[in-house]
Amino acid sequence: MTKILLSLHVLAAIVAIGPVTVAASMFPPAARRAAAAGGEGPDPSALGTVALLHRICRVYAGIGLTVPLFGFATGAAMGVLGSGWLVTSIALTAAAAGVLAAFVLPRQEEVLGQLKGEQAFDHRHTVQLAMFTGVFNLLWATVTVLMIVRPGSTTGA
Secondary structure, three states, X not given: OHHHHXXXXXXXXXXXXXXXHHHHHHHHHHHHXXXXXXXXXXXXXXXXXXXXXXXXXXXXXXXXOHHHHHHHHHHHHHOOOOOHHHHHHHHHHHHHHHHHHHHHHHHHHHHHHHHOOOOOOOHHHHHHHHHHHHHHHHHHHHHHHHHHHOOOOOOOO
16 A cells, blocks of 8 residues: 555656646746737737746646645555654645745736736746745755655665
8 A cells, every 4th residue: 555655646746746846947937038029018829828837837736735645645654754854845845835825826926917917017026936936946856855865764765
């Protein structure tokens, strides 16, 4: 059962978190290109790309909730829920989810609104968004390393 849960956890992480990290990273430069593309407004296809990237982030963030669910089940099956590496991974996962929910997704919506003409486009918002996206990605990279290395683990290498 542990191998099945671990497989589901890893697959959920790849399928759900991967698209969010890629789409979120692509969003700021795509938004800047869309803003620079039009004299009377952004090119409709460039705006469509930005809207699609935001939708991917929103949808896969929801699907990404399965990652910690399978993670908790796997940790319980392995008897490692109290391990330092896992507790740290859980805290970093919560921080990544917080950054995504509080900073990345709302700023993407704001930039998308600016591109649609709801307010003036401000390049600084894409810079801030890129920074928060980088923090989000760094947190996930750290969790990934902790899941592989498992410092202090007695469950094998």
